[in-house]
Amino acid sequence: MTSLRGIIPAATVVGFILAFWTLAVIPMNAHLAADMAARGDIVVTPVAPRDRQDLSGITLAAKNPAVIAMTYTLDRPRLPSPHQVAAEMYDTIFTKAPTSRRSLVYHAWVTLSATLLGFVIGTTLGVLLAVGIVYNRTMDKSVMPWAITSQTIPILALAPMIIVMLGSIGIQGLLPKSVISAYLSFFPVVVGMVKGLRSPDAMQLDLLRTYNANRPQGFWKLRLPASMPYLFASLKIGISAALVGAIVGELPTGARAGFGARMLVGDQYGQPMVTWAALFGAAITAALLVGILSMIERRALRRMGMGGAA
């Protein structure tokens, strides 16, 4: 029951956002709808298209109540309504074969595979570097400040160059996007993991010393288990960063598949639904990835006796 009580306020906020979105459709699309209506047989006030441009969307809709319904059914709206986006998503996810270029599942897989490959590479390297930093003072002093500084730098700006750089030495397709994803998930993991490996306090380290534990035992039995909550927190940041990296990696190169490519196609060919569906597809993918990680986190921490009530 506790989880249900938590859902009601969140659902209210989501409902409020949806309602605001639905209402915003009217003024956003009023001009387009009025132009459409004027081309049909409906009389629109004011009659001259130029006069209509001077009015705000709200006034225009208020003067022409007949137009309001039309704002929700345009083929190429400025702002599609929630039900249009939902219909487009249903159409492209469930009614198209997953192997078809028109299926969102296909594009999701293209982006997801690059994201996951990059995430695995970035996380592995990040954990290794963190172990090095914790056990080697020179590494700690020289690399750690850079790892922290790198989080204040818009690394994503490197994306187009990495794609071209790797492309000119003959590496194309999945790998360049994964490199960007790996790069973006790398630094949060390093910083979080260093914090986690250092989280055992002096008392616990001393206890192990009284047991005559050697260094590897201290690592496997104390430091690594103690770092798990920190690792999972950074993994969740890392995976959403990796997804953003893969999407942005698809933008500058004219990639033909993936969420980034769909957003660009929708933008260039004036098909707003394609862009919106890709956007929501990416959002759902991000939510699923973070959700799966949270689930693993809960299970793992509970089995390790750190879960508590959470």
Add this chain to the structure above:
Amino acid sequence: MAFVYAGLIWALGWFINARLANSPVSDTRLVSLLIPALFGVTIIAMWEVLVTMLGVSPIILPPPSMIAARFVTEIPILWADFEQTILKGAMTGYVVGMIAAFAIAILADRSPFLTKGILPVGAFMAALPIVGTAPIFVKWLGSDWQSKAAVVGVMVFFPILVNTVAGLKDTSAMQRDLMRTYGAGYWPTLFKLRLPAALPFIFNGLKIATTLALIGAIVAEFFGSPTVGMGFRISTSVGQLALDMVWAEIVVAALAGSAFYGAMAFLEKRVTFWHPSQR
């Protein structure tokens, strides 16, 4: 031969750093800045040696000296791009997003029900790839800086909102009771107790948002921009294989990002001097 030289540079840099890091003065402020600086210099020197001696084509990886030369000669263009992307796009969006987040946080603050709903939804939204809204905003607001500011505003909104809402909850019942015994109403309690107590959280959100603001402003330009701006310059220079220019822009982005973050961290230190983490 090139690898031998690079190896020598690495060995020298590492040797000095190892001596410094394990010396008794390693925790002084000067040395703890010197070590990473030396590490950076070592990497750049190795990069220079490897790229020039192996004859790596500058359209794959230009040497640092070439990037530095380009940076110096192109300062007017770099400044114009900086002005367009950082000062107009990122800063405007940052300020608008911040004000909106504060406003919503304080509005929601009066209702515990809304607060409970905003926290999970906001945290969820903050994890989404909001950069993807860039093409939509470019379509709505045109290709100039206004659309970039809008993308930035939406991107920074959620982390700041979540942190502010969480921060406003961070007072104990005892502290609030004390305010009540002073006869303080909602607003005096907000301004004298709860907002100051929330500041460490708020600054945490503001610091996260600095990087997001730059990313949003730069990436949104990949979707359409006037012929000025850092994202525009990066994407066109990549097209012309002028990678030294791309690197010069990245240097600007890195400097701007660090400076922006540093400014927020400095402000935080001045404003939350009383907090345990700052003492």
